[in-house]
Amino acid sequence: MRQELLNAVRRLGPVLLLAVAATVMWAAWLGWDQHYDEQPDGTTTGPYEAWQVIGLVLTLLAAVYWAASRRHRAGAVLGPTIGLTVAACYDWSDDATGLFAVGVAMIMVGTLAATAVVSTAITYAQRDGRRIGA
Numbered sequence: 001m002r003q004e005l006l007n008a009v010r011r012l013g014p015v016l017l018l019a020v021a022a023t024v025m026w027a028a029w030l031g032w033d034q035h036y037d038e039q040p041d042g043t044t045t046g047p048y049e050a051w052q053v054i055g056l057v058l059t060l061l062a063a064v065y066w067a068a069s070r071r072h073r074a075g076a077v078l079g080p081t082i083g084l085t086v087a088a089c090y091d092w093s094d095d096a097t098g099l100f101a102v103g104v105a106m107i108m109v110g111t112l113a114a115t116a117v118v119s120t121a122i123t124y125a126q127r128d129g130r131r132i133g134a
Contacts, residue, residue, distance in 0.1 A: 018079020026087035
């Protein structure tokens with residue numbers, strides 16, 4: 001029983017850790033800027049600036065690299081996907097049009113695809129126990 005519990009923690013721990021980390025990163029990078037900017041020509045942009053999204057992607061990339069390089073492939077793929085999906089759903093759920101569900105689905109599919117590709121590339125680069133650049 002004790003060994004089964006330890007095995008479950010070893011499998012689910014990285015997934016939960018990265019899910020929480022991704023949610024915190026969303027809040028840190030995107031959670032505080034919630035208004036649209038009106039340009040002089042009358043168009044609106046936002047609510048996020050490009051540098052905020054780039055910052056989120058780069059910090060998530062570091063977390064995915066950390067998990068994938070330690071052979072926690074499920075954590076590297078599922079953790080950020082779950083975390084960003086939950087964060088986007090919470091952040092955008094007050095949308096009166098109901099279109100937030102489309103955006104949340106796009107976040108989920110895009111994150112799942114991107115983390116799968118990145119973690120596969122990291123795993124492939126480290127095959128046979130060698131690290132990248134070694």
